[in-house]
Amino acid sequence: MTLPDDITVKDVDILVIGGGTAGPMAAVAAKEKSPNASVMLLEKANVKRSGAISMGMDGLNNAVVPGHSTPEDYVKEITIANDGVLLQKGVMTYAENSFKMIQKLDAWGVYFQKDETGEYDMKKVHHLGTYVLPMPEGHNIKKILYRRLRRHRVTVENRYQAIRLLKDDEGNACGCISLNTRTAEIVVIRAKSVVMCTGAAGRIGLPASGYLYGTYENPSNCGDGHSMAYQAGAELTGLECYQINPLLKDYNGPACAYVTGPLGGYTANSKGDRFIECDYWSGQMMMEFYNELQGGNGPVFLKLDHLAEETIQEIEHVLHTNERPSRGRFHDGRGVDYRTKMVEMHISEIGFCAGHSASGVWTNEKGETTIPGLYGAGDMASIPHSYMLGAFVFGEICGTNAAEFAEGRDFAELDVAYITAERDRILAPMKRTDGIPPSQFEYKVRRLVNDYLQPPKVTKKMDIGLQRLIAMEDDIQHLYARDAHELLRANEAQHIFDCAQMAAVASMYRQESRWGLYHHYVDHPETNNEDWFCHVQLYKNESGEMVCKKRAIDPYVVELDDSEKNAYAQMRVQQAD
Amino acid sequence: MPIASQISMVPVVIDDDKCIAEKGCRTCIDVCPLDVLWINEETGKAHMKYDECWYCMPCETDCPTDAVTVNIPYLLR
Incomplete structure (x- = not known):
């Protein structure tokens, strides 16, 4: 049995689905590992401007830099923030490779803020350790990634939505069925291993504004990968641990406590009082935020109006040119100036996202899902609190491991009956x-x-x-x-x-x-x-x-003292009598 | 199942005098993560065909002739 003429088949050794943050890194890593292998990066939008960092990123939220923290410190911090439920080995793998990845990105031309002695200018935002590294010029990061894709001759296919994963007789991932979003053509991509980097599921809930695309996450990150993995029989994990974020009300972009916090900004209630001790995102912090919103002390605000003019200008430069640059326009429309008014905040709709939370397609410390030959990295996968740097680290790990898996394998026989039935369903x-x-x-x-x-x-x-x-x-x-x-x-x-x-x-x-x-x-x-x-x-x-x-939770690689376990339990500022 | 169409004020505005889409430019159309900018068959210029905007701004930032303006969608303003 052969496929009908209206279905095109393309063969590649390694298929990477999603060209945002983790995907380009995975594709480049696969090429570095197997220079002669063919690598395809499939993207629903255009890799030049796709994914959560389409307009760049203003900083690293989880940089483990020698002299400021150790991988063990970081694993402890995330273990506590995540109430103990996590694959510590996975977080440790991230932490051990974090600094190497910063150096790699630095060598590629990504600019990280340095102090007067030329060292990375680390800032404290987390409850215990110091992990935030500003990137005031981070708006060019997609350009830098794109250059690397070209240099490594990765085949880029834009405007294809992956819809179903394919598995061979033995249950290994062997490609996907995709849809050209401009021509409605069905294209089957046959591969020897697959890396999924499809981003968060950020379009599950409805934003308070009622505008379908006014989401916290880039709305193209709608859960394609979560659904594909589920339909293919993979396990997902921690989905009940929703992602909910503090944000600018209605604009729905991040309030950026990580940018403003080190400069003196903070989250305040309607009286202008600080009510949380630490702005690092955890479910406990969000609970206090929610209680303040609902408990009569709301609305909640981002307070910057006490800061000096030059500090406000620095904040405006970073926040209005990077990541979500239209926020300055949003404030102008409402006559909000950081100098004179607090900015109203709210909480986001729910989502699944390993970037800030812990929910996603189950992956282990090698980036493997529960389907052989299928890897996952970034917001879609399950290594908690990964952020952008975690997406890069696990993108690289997945790309390398997928290239190794593909070695010596043949292309699988296509299941014609399944593919034609899916074509009919999709169209x-x-x-x-x-x-x-x-x-x-x-x-x-x-x-x-x-x-x-x-x-x-x-x-x-x-x-x-x-x-x-x-x-x-x-x-x-x-x-x-x-x-x-x-x-x-x-x-x-x-x-x-x-x-x-x-x-x-x-x-x-x-x-x-x-x-x-x-x-x-x-x-x-x-x-x-x-x-x-x-x-x-x-x-x-x-x-x-x-x-x-x-x-069951795998044995910890870093044990916690009893005194440390509750560090995130007391988030509310204690009032003096 | 009968259907109706409703009008919608769209956030992305393109200045036809500045837009050079008729010369083959597709920059804003290419970079839009949501693929909502298309060629207007009547004018040959780019326009926002679908009201599905994340107000993320690559279309405005990358436009070689400064023809694109991204406004905040009305429901959010």
């Missing part, structure tokens, strides 16, 4: 003459997420939410797309739909509260280490049902 919305627009379907899913799945989590509410979502399964056969672009949105909407159900199922499974606001479960308000000091793995079982199981 179906364009064959209809009317029906449900993807935007309406997506809005409804995300509105249900906000109504029923956001913390505080309540069993009865989550149960209703899940039932309402399951009922929407019938709507998929009526999705209607008028062109290739709307077809892209229809397929994204189905991935978002999968992620929304995952949020409900994982949250209801873990019958305790943990990680502050992230898994604040009203029916089970206490942390229960006896029963729930474990990972929760979500996967599709053999009957096609979405189920969870416990996974």
Whole structure:
């Protein structure tokens, strides 16, 4: 049996899906490891400006730099911030390679702030250690990555959405089915190993503004990888540990405590008082933030109006040229000047993201998922609190290991029946003459997420939410797309739909509260280490049902003292009597 | 299942006098992460076809003739 003519097949040794942060690094690393191998970087947008850092990044949030901290210090900090539930080996692998990666990026031309003696100008933001390194000129980072892709002759394919992973008879990952988002052509990419770097699932919840694309995350990061991995039978982990971020209200961009904190800015309540001790993102900090918002002392603000003019100018330079540069325009529109007014903050919609939290496709210290030959890095994978530097470190590890896996392997036989059935399913919305627009379907899913799945989590509410979502399964056969672009949105909407159900199922499974606001479960308000000091793995079982199981936490590589374990438990500023 | 179309005020504005899309420039269209900028078949210039904007600004920053302005979407202003 051969494939029908309307399906193109391309063969590459190593396929990297997602060209944002981890993806380009993985592709370059695969080429460095196997210079003669063919490496394809598949990107839904354009690698020049894609992913979470499309406009750059203003600093490293987790730089482990000798003289300022050790890998052991860092592993302790993240263990505490993550309430003990993590793969310490994975965080240790990151920490040990962190400084090497900074030096590599430095050699590539990425500028990190240095002090008058030429040393890296490290800033303290975390509760215990010092890990923040500013990048005031970080707006050019995508250009630097792009140059490396060209130099290593990586094949770049822009405007392709990967939709389904392919597996061979033995269960190894062997490629993907993708959709050209401009022509609606189906392209099968056959590979000997696959690295997924598809970013966060940042379009699950609805932003407070109601604008579908006004999300915290780059909205192209909608959970394609989470859904693909799930559908292929991979395990996901920690999905009940949502990502929720403090942000500028309505603008929905980061408030950037990491930029403003070292310069004297802080989070304040409506009285202008500081109420959290540490702005480093943890579920406990978010809980205090949420309590202040809801408890009568809100709204919460970013307070900068006490700072000197030159400090404000420095903050404006960094925040208005980097990462989310339109924020200056947003403030201008409302007449907000950091010099005279506090900036209103809020909390984000929920998401899955290993960058700031711990939720994603399960990966170990080698970047391996539970599917052989399938690797994952960056916000989509599960090494917690990775941020940009973690995406680079694990991108490199995954690229290297995927190249090694591919060595000596042959291309798998294609499953023609599966691929043609998927083609029909993927293209179906364009064959209809009317029906449900993807935007309406997506809005409804995300509105249900906000109504029923956001913390505080309540069993009865989550149960209703899940039932309402399951009922929407019938709507998929009526999705209607008028062109290739709307077809892209229809397929994204189905991935978002999968992620929304995952949020409900994982949250209801873990019958305790943990990680502050992230898994604040009203029916089970206490942390229960006896029963729930474990990972929760979500996967599709053999009957096609979405189920969870416990996974024991691997032995720690760094032990914590009892006095250290509660360092993140007391986040609220203590008032003097 | 009958459908209707609703109008929407879009955030990205392109100055037709400055836009050089008719000379083959596709910069803003290429760099948009959400692929919402397309050629307007009537004018030959770039325009925002879909109201799905992250106000992230590569289109404005990378435009060689300063023809693009990114406004904050109305619902967020």
